[in-house]
Amino acid sequence: MSETKSLLEAFNATAMKLAGHGKRDIEVLKEAFAGVDGQTDSDIYGGGRLIEDFQAEMAEVLGKETAVFFPSGTMAQQIALRIWCDRKGMKTVAYHPLCHLEIHEQDGLKELHHIEPLLLADKDSLITLDDVKNIGRDIACLLLELPQREIGGQLPEYAELKAISAYCRGQGIILHLDGARLFEVLPYYGKTAAEVCSLFDSVYISFYKGIGGIAGAILAGSKEFTEESKIWKRRHGGDLVSLYPYIVPARYYYRQRAGKMGQYYEEAKELAALLGGCHKVSTLPQQPVSNMFHVHFAIAKEQLEPILITVYEQTGVGLTASLRETGETSCFFEMHIGDRYGIIPKAELGAAVELLDHLIKQA
Amino acid sequence: MSETKSLLEAFNATAMKLAGHGKRDIEVLKEAFAGVDGQTDSDIYGGGRLIEDFQAEMAEVLGKETAVFFPSGTMAQQIALRIWCDRKGMKTVAYHPLCHLEIHEQDGLKELHHIEPLLLADKDSLITLDDVKNIGRDIACLLLELPQREIGGQLPEYAELKAISAYCRGQGIILHLDGARLFEVLPYYGKTAAEVCSLFDSVYISFYKGIGGIAGAILAGSKEFTEESKIWKRRHGGDLVSLYPYIVPARYYYRQRAGKMGQYYEEAKELAALLGGCHKVSTLPQQPVSNMFHVHFAIAKEQLEPILITVYEQTGVGLTASLRETGETSCFFEMHIGDRYGIIPKAELGAAVELLDHLIKQA
Structure with missing residues (x-):
């Protein structure tokens, strides 16, 4: 199964995605407009x-x-x-x-x-x-x-x-x-x-x-x-x-999340420490200074992909939908913490990181 | 009352506006998205x-x-x-x-x-x-x-x-x-x-x-x-x-109105004939070739404004929110027919046009 499934497909099938706030779907707009009076002028x-x-x-x-x-x-x-x-x-x-x-x-x-x-x-x-x-x-x-x-x-x-x-x-x-x-x-x-x-x-x-x-x-x-x-x-x-289709959601999510940047920052540091502790994995910055960081692997992209797919399928935790090559035996992905990370149980996250570390060591 | 009220204010207070589809408010977006599944990808x-x-x-x-x-x-x-x-x-x-x-x-x-x-x-x-x-x-x-x-x-x-x-x-x-x-x-x-x-x-x-x-x-x-x-x-x-905040309404209103252009065109011809029959009023084109036309007056803007305000207040029919000067004794406004025109009772429309004609003659 794993051999024929793409990293993107396996990632999309995971229940617990580490990055971002959620799916970019039309609900993002609907939620932002739900509480707005339809009579409001454009x-x-x-x-x-x-x-x-x-x-x-x-x-x-x-x-x-x-x-x-x-x-x-x-x-x-x-x-x-x-x-x-x-x-x-x-x-x-x-x-x-x-x-x-x-x-x-x-x-x-x-x-x-x-x-x-x-x-x-x-x-x-x-x-x-x-x-x-x-x-x-x-x-x-x-x-x-x-x-x-x-x-x-x-x-x-x-x-x-x-x-x-x-x-x-x-x-x-x-x-x-x-x-x-x-x-x-x-x-x-x-x-x-x-x-x-x-x-x-x-x-x-x-x-x-x-x-x-x-x-x-x-x-x-x-x-x-x-x-x-x-x-x-x-x-x-x-x-x-009319720019209100973007302004109303900008205002809505600004009010909801501008105050949560401290939380995202702390969570980014936590996750970077976990991932950076794995074999052949490092993060840039080593300790994040915002909600984002890059996760670098000293492994070839083609070798890492089946490992990630196995982690996704066995633990339900999704790290990334794609990897970018930086050399013949190295690759990375970008991580940015949003609302999703905080709701993932620590045990599930720990199991995923442990399996990742184990599979990389075996590779 | 009329002397101190602006044409825009008097127009906004009318119940029956001749032009367009309706108010440009947030309901335009809400209506277009109401039937769309929130799970739809951006x-x-x-x-x-x-x-x-x-x-x-x-x-x-x-x-x-x-x-x-x-x-x-x-x-x-x-x-x-x-x-x-x-x-x-x-x-x-x-x-x-x-x-x-x-x-x-x-x-x-x-x-x-x-x-x-x-x-x-x-x-x-x-x-x-x-x-x-x-x-x-x-x-x-x-x-x-x-x-x-x-x-x-x-x-x-x-x-x-x-x-x-x-x-x-x-x-x-x-x-x-x-x-x-x-x-x-x-x-x-x-x-x-x-x-x-x-x-x-x-x-x-x-x-x-x-x-x-x-x-x-x-x-x-x-x-x-x-x-x-x-x-x-x-x-x-x-x-x-994401351009979907514009694409979804474009699709929704295209399907709703692309087939109504013939109706708008016929209504534009009807309204142009009515207005063009008034004293010192002409339309350009004389007979419209689409849903739009210009309404020209051989009267000074300042003289016409109180007349229009009286028409709006006495009949509830709103022709335009503003006039554009073309000379010392001439002005015009643009008319474009949409969903609003067809729901105005003919008797109300006729009374408004009759009053307009009467007041211009008196001026």
Whole structure:
């Protein structure tokens, strides 16, 4: 049986999945709208109480003058960088080699805005103050992603972050925050969102990562900045007549989960310790600094897959639906803790980890 | 009372509004999702049955090889023109001076794609075959909007449309259809959507005009064309992780209303005849060719507003929430017929039109 079943199929059949909040199904929308009065007016092209109230609430949370709701972070961030480049009269920004704009957006920043990114730091490392000091040319804006998702969700220490911010201000470099997972890092930093955002000139946050909404993003900054972003939102085709299908769930799940990030963070540390204790398994970061981390295996993907399938079938615990190769005898997957993890009995989890360790040793 | 009440307030207080399907409130979403199983999987970044099935259904309706769902027509059409310009190695397209891309999109086509439009025809006229023949320079693509919304929803005769299409094919000019209101013109043409679309290389349709969905658009054409459009959709920030909040209502209201366009068209002709019979009132077109038309008044806006308020208050019939000035002693509003019109008793409607006529005569 196991030989012919794919990892995805075996994962889908498990009763206890470790990652996330739950299935991405239409119930996510239905639950968010269940308590909302049908007579509530739609937002209309960025206006109306529904969108304006939520934007004001998020501006307050992020400690910025104003905020604008966007259908996507891809749109919000390209626009932020475009505005800062126009302001500075330069077409160069700096960001990490594994920045979302560099690897997941079909080069929209280059193709639509003709902005050239300078890739800072090695792809396996965080951007440091030294990297910023050694740029050696004029840039309009530096984008920092907290946490740096593609390397397991690593974070600079807060003192380093403050030093980078102070240096940029001194040099006239605009600092933009890719805060797709901003709420997720607040427990580690021990700071409010507004405190972290005060180090940045503009901030993007997402509602479908740790918050678990359907889609949508907020871009926040000064009123002058966000007003200009609305013009670009229209140009990009993102000024939809009605964005409430994303705003209502964003608000609903924000209220439900923004306060649970500390719990997810503690659970991530617990799970990383369990998995990291297995033979040929390590986590990145070794101790997570948010709800996410990467799980690396010093085993070939083809060798690990049947092992995971056996673990899924015998214990009902699902670790991941897919593995990504990093070499001939190594692979990894991404873990992010949400509502699901906490409801899995520790005994079942322990049995799954023990079996995984046992099967890897035998392999 | 009337003197201090705004036209908008008086309109909102009426029980019988002539235009549209109903209030744009959250009930529009709730109704569309009421019958949908919550266990239905979300679409994921353009993939999954929910989006793929609807795209296939719309490709079939439009008689094109493939179709892609977009969050907005603004995004879909800029992308269509960009693809055709790239294909032809030219940066010039032609469209009407009151084209949506020219007047409602903050110059996204120019600012993001650096495409220069050539404005064809006088702004008060339709684009004719002669206009196209006399362009006098190379263009990649001609965009035609059916019906031409900003001039009351006028339409070229079908023979003229066929002649323009044949001429463009002969000259190697790509023809793109702005079909935001395509279904609305089919009863007048007596053609299927696929028949009309066969004259065009690419087609955009909208789901929140006559269809009355929440937002969203389809772009259809050859597989090569739509595959390229998906790359640009990602670049624009429109490749959302989940578009089902727009797709499900688009499908729901398409099935409910695509078959009612003939009824709306007949009702538009009836209402235009009634209003056009009033003193100092005319409609454009004189006889509508779709569910929409403009109602023009040879009276100053400030003089007409209290008259309309009196009509609304005394009869409960609401014609429009706002008037647009066209001169010192002239103004107009746009009418589009949907589900609301048919449920208004003829006696009430007649009384309102009679009072309007009477008050204008007295003015």
